[in-house]
Amino acid sequence: TAARRGPVLCCADSNIAVDNLTAGCAKAGLRVVRIGRPEATRYDLEKFNLLEMVKDAKAQDPNAEDRGHFAHQRAILEDAEVVCSTCAGADHPVLQGKEFGCVLIDEAGQTTELAVLVPLMKMRSDGVVTLVGDHRQLPPTISNVDVDVEGLGTSLFERLSSHGVEPFMLDVQYRMHPAIAAFPAVASYNGKLRSGVSGAMRKAPQGIAWPLPEAPVTFLPVEGKEKSEGTSWFNETEVEAVEALLGSALAWNDIAPTEIGVITPYAAQARLIRRRLGCPPPGKRAAAGAVGVALVEVSSVDGFQGREKDLIIVSTVRANTSGKVGFLGDPRRLNVTITRSRRGLVVVGHFDTLSADEHTWRPWLTWAQERGLVAGCEASNPTAVGALKQLELLTEDQLLKALDATYTTQKQ
Template sequence: MQADIAQATAEQREHRRRLPSMRGRDRGLGHRDAALMAKRLRALRHEMMEEVLQGADVICATCVGAGSEQLADLSFPLVVLDEGSQCAEPQALIPLTKGCVHAVLVGDHFQLPPTILSPDAAALSLSLFERLMRLQVPAALLQVQYRMHPALASFPSAHFYGGRVRDGVTALQRPAPPGLRWPSPLQPIMFLNVHGQESSGEGNSKANSTEAALVVRVVTALLAAGMAAVDIGVVTPYTAQVQLITRMLQRMPPNPSVLQGGGRGVTSDARGVEVKSVDGFQGREMEAVVFSCVRANAQGQVGFLDDWRRLNVAITRARRGLIIVGNTATLMTDPHWAALITNLQERGLVTDTRAVGLNA
């Protein structure tokens, strides 16, 4: 089948090459033949795809893709739905209505729900996963985490999961990222208290230039100490702050040095550092994460930072080190943020730029 497709493709390419030189009736017939050749090629590819799918034991698809024309004639007696808690219920139903007998939903309803932009569809923010959890359908908790340094995992486990999540890695397996003067060398987490001021961007998004400048200094320190850009992630709740930090990093002078990490060539250029919203970082991980909280105002308004699930996602992306940049006075008006900051204060992990050697 692959040989037939290769031959048909070569014939089509050759015909297209000759088509411009044809004239009169030959040109009209040439266009007709081109259309027939394209149709035959599509049929061959469709036949090959059907052959592959019919012989496959496992088919991977998005929820919407499971309802595509290519899979129309297939049924799925066993469905494993990953990221089930972030999937809108109508989407989840697509694979489940294709002959499903057994279903396994994998997710975490203590993290962000489906993204629903229309106020008229707000009810769809309740995923099928969370609906089943509320109905007390039997569920199993994966109780061992293998991502984070134990010092990073201790607060989320205690505050969000009732202390049921244990560590499958040791502190020695997650050494603190170099380049920063950590308040506690055995606990690679710090909250940098910043007295900046938020500003409004497009579409009521928020930015904080003071925090953005500090984030760039943190990233610069990590890179200068030998971390690769691909191992550093900057996370922030607001699109305007994502754009501001991205612009500032893009303005950094290019660094031509290449670090050899794990057998792969990786750049230490600041422009290679990934900057995303909290929502965009769900399901991801980085060796070091810098989290810019943005909100800083006299009214103590935290906006959608009051969603504890967003906080949970933000502080559980890092493997080896987490740096939170924010304004404690504003954030502590929210009970979940107050719990985090109080926990870090008790552990001596709330500090300022001077104490960790990050003065401008």
Template sequence: METNPEQLQAVQAILNHTSLPYPFILFGPPGTGKTFTLVEAVTQLVLLDTEDVHVLICGPSNSSCDVIAKRLIERIPKEMVRGSVHRLYASSRQRREVDDELIPFSNMDDDGQVSFESRESLMDYQVIICTLITAGRLAQAVFPEGHFTHLIIDEVSQATEPDAVVALNAVRKRKGYREPHVILAGDPRQLGPVVFSPLAETNLGTSLLERLMARPPYVRDVDQPEHYNPSYIVKLKKNFRSHPALLETPNKLFYDSELEACADRREVDAFIGHPILKNPKIPLVFHGVQGRDQKEGRSPSYFNPEEATLLVTKYVDQILQSKSPKVKPHEIGIITPYRGQVYKISKLLEKHGISGITVGTPEEFQGQERKVIMMSTVRSTQEFLQVDRRFNLGFLRNPKRFNVAITRARALMIVVGCPQILATDPNWHALVSFAYTRGCYEGCELPPEVLEATAPNAPSEPRGLDELLKILREMNLNPTVAENLASERPLMASREE
């Protein structure tokens, strides 16, 4: 952490309560160590003040709570962790869904029976971890005034505001007692709350994190627009997940090009030079396919058999047969925005005798990562785009879903889709253009808007003739034509004048 100034800054702000009476926001883009930072801050709180500190940690899902619970159990010294950390489950939680290592630190026994301790017993724990909804039981228990000194809500950008208020109510300030320190952690650029009602989407679709970050004191400094006020908000910037080339597009589109690629190069360079790549130096493949998006009966979900077949028979098979690097099925993830395509790909994998590969929607992959990520975008017909907008389906016109999908890969990303449709969305246009200009594209013909905006195998900025000459020589190609053209530049300039 000493070499990561943003993480250190965040921990210090939490320990010193710099944001009070306002909540402190930890802005954690993909792969930047948000959970690690929270765990370190809680560990320091426990070590620094073993009697007066009582922390409630909440998340919108059991999986997010389990992740932080496991990290805390590993981080807090063994002689202190038993009796200080308690994972509180709802009675609906199933034993098969809970890791064995969490059972001794929870209210669930080995047989899966859930029991709730008395308020007095719960008060002995320094750290209680539960979902936002389960925190309602703590609010009903009416703990003594000022008992909880800290509330941490992880992945708060995925929770609706009413859900967040449940946890806030559990630690509400009472007159005459110090303000509990609220820490909100998440990424407003990734998927927000899941709201099924179009009428409710207008208000409930905006998370508490998004709403606060649009207001003082969390907005960027007017005099220094590249900076947040670190007393109230810290943005983590070191990405420990992805290859620099895979990080480039989301970094520019969503994070003001502030993220630094800091992943272990031995891991993220695993596919450099692999025959599956079009450009041996960039671990990205974009395969253009003009398939057919179909649906069965009255189902609102679509599938694309051409894309499913290409992914499984060409790319999955080739990667699993690779000798260097050797990739296991559980290291591969396949993301697609439609449940119909999830089903088709899963069945196709089963038919080929392949198991262990996770196939799911972007929502199911948020918070996860894989060595290899493949994507099937499905949509190939313009007329269905209106359906997607109406029901909030697909990748198009949904930048948060797009952002989650393209930030899961560590060492290789393969995208299969129809560029003619995808290029109508500005974010997908940027990715298609990046793949094309970096020599990572193959498949069907690109749409005119991509070809016009970019030169074949060229960067987004036009190259000068001198640079082109240098490239031709490096490729051992005859640069005579280009050199002749270069020699004409003064004459051409004088004619234009």
């Protein structure tokens, strides 16, 4: 039983990913404790932070142990079903000498092998470890090129997979409208990813002029101009387009601002959008009395991996005459970008610049253009349009019984 095994140690490389773990465990009704500095914890999850839990206990009982007393902290940990921390945080002094029978590493495809070693050292000799991740999404962030060349930028998840350890694929997604999932299911997962949620359960948000109402995906061409800020980029014309989209979506009162995410590959663009909207950095509490667009979450694509919202608006930023897209050309980053939304996806960008990227963005734009999903452009493939419309009509059972993500052949 869980009581005999003791708590499960769940780790991820970033604080954002650990917050996602903590929130998921709490939503599932598990007794979860988050280790780490309270200021590094998302404001709505502070009550699960170990130091905050000790402080609350002290406030309720003046005779309780002091906040910093390890015995009190260890007692809270022993009562937990799940202990969450960053990989580095697994070496926290409060866990000194503590061993776990079960260790889980989330976002393992984005975590270096060296980082994974820290929680693994906390596993009992007869324990088990589970790596949960997706090597088709973003890899570990390595700032030193030499280190990356030497192989330290490869995750343990990817290394095991490349050496013949076959991952167990979770081949049914329950997040996205089937039409949103259609392209990544084929382009990133070879048609093996199917949808377990129907279009009827993911109605398109009102207030957005969806070219195809049955498919809440659109590309909005914007003739802006990129500008550099240090090593980052921003695009003021796209910011104005994002503001207009948000105003239109919120005017219909069909979607809460907290269920809208604006993501962009570049930190400079994210900062500019946050300044214009008046919203806080990711994980920080909005100002008292904040309403409307000030409650929208704005983040980089990398920072939003593992997250989801009902409506996602993407600002791609790059707009130049040479067709340079920088790290937007990584297909793993595109995969993360277009798989964050549940009900609707709007991509704002410069068509000519993005379509110059023949290996990543051009295939997605071609897919969208064939199906009439580029705002202001007619569909070039009526058959593909019909197939995409059909997804809206399929039930969960029909979606799950499909042989692959194209839904053209059903099992007998």
